[in-house]
Amino acid sequence: MKTFKDFKIKKELRNALSDLGFEKPTPIQAVAYTSILSGRDFVGIAQTGTGKTLAYLLPVLQDLKFSDQQSPRVLVLVPTRELVIQIVKEIEKLTPYLSIRVAGVYGGTNIKTQKQAVHQGLDIIVGTPRRLYDLALSNVLRLNSIKKLVIDEVDIMLDFGYKTQLRNIFEYLPSKRQNLLFSATMTTYVDELIDNFTVHPIKKTMAISGTRLENISQESYAVPNFYTKANLLNYLLKDKEIHSKVLIFAGTKIIADRLFETLDFSSETSVIHSSKEQNHRTKSIEKFVDGSSRILIATDVISRGIDIEKITTVISFDTPFYPENYMHRIGRTGRAEAQGTAILLYNEKETILKEAIESLMNYKIPQNKIPEAVEVSSQLTPEEKTKTVVREELTQQDSSIEVGPSFHEKSAKNSKENAKVKSYHRKLKARYKKPQKRGDKIQNMKKKRK
Secondary structure (H helix, E strand, C coil), X not given: CCCHHHCCCCHHHHHHHHHHCCCCCCHXXXXXXXXXXXXXXXXXXXXXXXXXXXXXXXXXXXXXXXXXXXXXXXXXXXXXXXXXXXXXXXXXXXXXXXXXXXXXXXXXXXXXXXXXXXXXXXXXXXXXXXXXXXXXXXXXXXXXXXXXXXECCHHHHHHCCCHHHXXXXXXXXXXXXXXXXXXXXXXXXXXXXXXXXXXXXXXXXXXXXXXXXXXXXXXXXXXCCHHHHHHHHHHHCCCCCCCCCEEEECCCHHHXXXXXXXXXXXXXXXXXXXXXXXXXXXXXXXHHHHCCCCEEEECHHHXXXXXXXXXXXXXXXXXXXXXXXXHHHHCCCXXXXXXXXXXXEXXXXXXXXXXXXXXXXXXXXXXXXXXXXXXXXXCCCHHHHCCCHHHHHHHHHCCCCCCCCXXXXXXXXXXXXXXXXXXXXXXXXXXXXXXXXXXXXXXXXXXXXX
């Protein structure tokens, strides 16, 4: 494999890479560098954790010459505030020997402070679409000098309902520009965006969305309900040597908060989701990064793009509705080819979702028995006492999935009804189509009242 020394990189960037200890590029970084420097539009599809951020930052910074002009020449759009903050930090790490002005803009904070940063002059601006558009509308931010547009995490950006904001922002941009799109998955909406807003792009797909990372050890537990799952976690997380840095994904904000209150390790745990104030979200991530918190509970809002080093274990407390989201979750561990562990907890109603994940990966996740020391609780949450809309419906209606030995068999009546139902993927596509609101996919999938 090539090293960064084989790239034609100016000495200021080369020194920064050396300081950071970066020697060899990842596959996406290797193919993206010369392609982006050619000036053509570029589309990179690569799994989470493969170094997509550096894949576009390095050639962009290589091509960016010194200028004292007021308006930015590079625009980077990302779906979340956390990702804005992270990318700004990455740019700062790469430019200690360069004179580069960069700022990040996002909602949930004072727009006046961001207006002042823009007014002082920028070379690169990183932002979420809504706040970017607000600044452009106010005429404080002028985008007519943009030479390179980067859209990172394109698929999740569209899932968050940012399509309209993106179109509005495009109207402020000069038609002659280089477009760089990066995504972990190729969906219909991503393909449409590529067709509409790029010109004969170079496309590089490094791995399909379901490619299993060999350095991540996977295991699963069949667990009947929330409180038994919590009891199992309390048992597993006692081993602080094996599980020294743990990221737990919860399906909803309510579950995330309830789990935080239920775990025995409150002093070692932080929680983050979209309803938390920005200061809380930032501090939670900082505590997890510096080790003050051993455990971070999160919804899927953090599962894309956030690069936190040395996560030993990723636990899916709830099985995600979309199989691709499972891949993004477990991609938080095993970074930079390190070894990682992924644990999936699923109940009877989530069996169909687990098998969809296994189908995507073409790999059956090994299953462990619940240790005898773990209490199997009969207590149910309010959500478990009522019929779960989507999970209940998918489980009852799909006959192609056989329930494993950990669960009781379905009734004959249900089996007859199941035989009439379309396949899981066709049903999912027909029912939900495109998310209508911004936010986590899971939070957007609410049943319409008839």
